Amino acid sequence: MLSVFPPDDDRWQPRCAAVPEPVPPGTLLCAQLGHDFLLHRNIDGTLVFPDVSQVNLAALLHLHTIGALDGATVLTGVLPSSEALPATLTPVSLRSSAAQVGAGEWSAMSLASQVLHWDRTTRFCGECGGPMRVTDPAQRSKRCEGCEHSVFPRLAPCTITLVHDGDRLLLTRQPSWPPGRYGLVAGFVEPGETLEACVRREVYEETGLAVDDVTYQGSQPWPFPHQLMVGFTARHAGGDIALRDGELEDARWFDTLSLPMLPPPLSIARSLIDAFLLQRNK
Numbered sequence: 001m002l003s004v005f006p007p008d009d010d011r012w013q014p015r016c017a018a019v020p021e022p023v024p025p026g027t028l029l030c031a032q033l034g035h036d037f038l039l040h041r042n043i044d045g046t047l048v049f050p051d052v053s054q055v056n057l058a059a060l061l062h063l064h065t066i067g068a069l070d071g072a073t074v075l076t077g078v079l080p081s082s083e084a085l086p087a088t089l090t091p092v093s094l095r096s097s098a099a100q101v102g103a104g105e106w107s108a109m110s111l112a113s114q115v116l117h118w119d120r121t122t123r124f125c126g127e128c129g130g131p132m133r134v135t136d137p138a139q140r141s142k143r144c145e146g147c148e149h150s151v152f153p154r155l156a157p158c159t160i161t162l163v164h165d166g167d168r169l170l171l172t173r174q175p176s177w178p179p180g181r182y183g184l185v186a187g188f189v190e191p192g193e194t195l196e197a198c199v200r201r202e203v204y205e206e207t208g209l210a211v212d213d214v215t216y217q218g219s220q221p222w223p224f225p226h227q228l229m230v231g232f233t234a235r236h237a238g239g240d241i242a243l244r245d246g247e248l249e250d251a252r253w254f255d256t257l258s259l260p261m262l263p264p265p266l267s268i269a270r271s272l273i274d275a276f277l278l279q280r281n282k
């Protein structure tokens with residue numbers, strides 16, 4: 001197995017617990033305004049989580065404890081209006097923050113984004129319409145007071161696959177991507193499907209190719225809004241490229257010596273490609 005993702009980061013420890021009362025000084029805040037995160041910009045330009053003293057905690061909705069960064073407890077929550085936005089904080093989208101925060105901050109923001117999405121979208125019971133409540137702060141779950149239906153945060157598994165054929169690799173392009181950028185075949189796992197079957201189906205549906213030697217390489221939480229990307233490599237086993245399902249703008253074989261613009265470094269797609277190139281060049 002190639003070592004692809006995630007990078008180890010001892011700074012961040014995820015945790016589910018009650019919000020402390022009172023919230024002690026030094027607690028960090030990983031909060032959102034809309035879907036942007038509120039970050040403090042240091043003099044050197046890096047973005048970090050503000051201390052709770054910079055924000056009126058009473059104004060925050062959906063408050064949760066999500067873990068500890070460098071030993072300091074991290075809370076998440078939602079600021080309902082920009083009127084209460086402190087001048088010291090900058091709203092930054094999760095995607096655009098990736099190049100400006102540390103790996104620990106990124107992991108915390110990824111979890112916060114998923115916890116807040118879950119909390120906002122499970123206020124009422126899907127069975128009877130009654131209100132849902134967190135009954136045990138040490139567990140990330142809610143229960144309906146009326147019918148006892150329980151909900152947990154959703155995860156949507158997706159496979160993402162580097163298809164190789166000797167020194168060539170298969171790269172694909174979606175119309176929504178920046179001009180010239182190529183990536184890997186990816187898609188959601190369907191109910192009743194194994195990860196390996198999903199890899200074979202997605203590669204065939206998107207490109208018309210058959211693959212074998214489907215091998216797990218690593219995984220990455222991808223909080224847009226709650227995917228778990230499961231990375232594989234697979235060997236071309238037959239067929240010619242044909243864009244079958246209309247999702248792709250292009251798919252083609254690239255020699256490892258002449259590659260196009262690749263996905264950004266934070267993504268598992270890029271990690272899979274970098275690991276493949278590293279192994280080829282050994």
Ligand SMILES: [Zn+2]
Pocket residue numbers: 125126127128129130144145146147148149
């Ligand atoms: Zn109910």
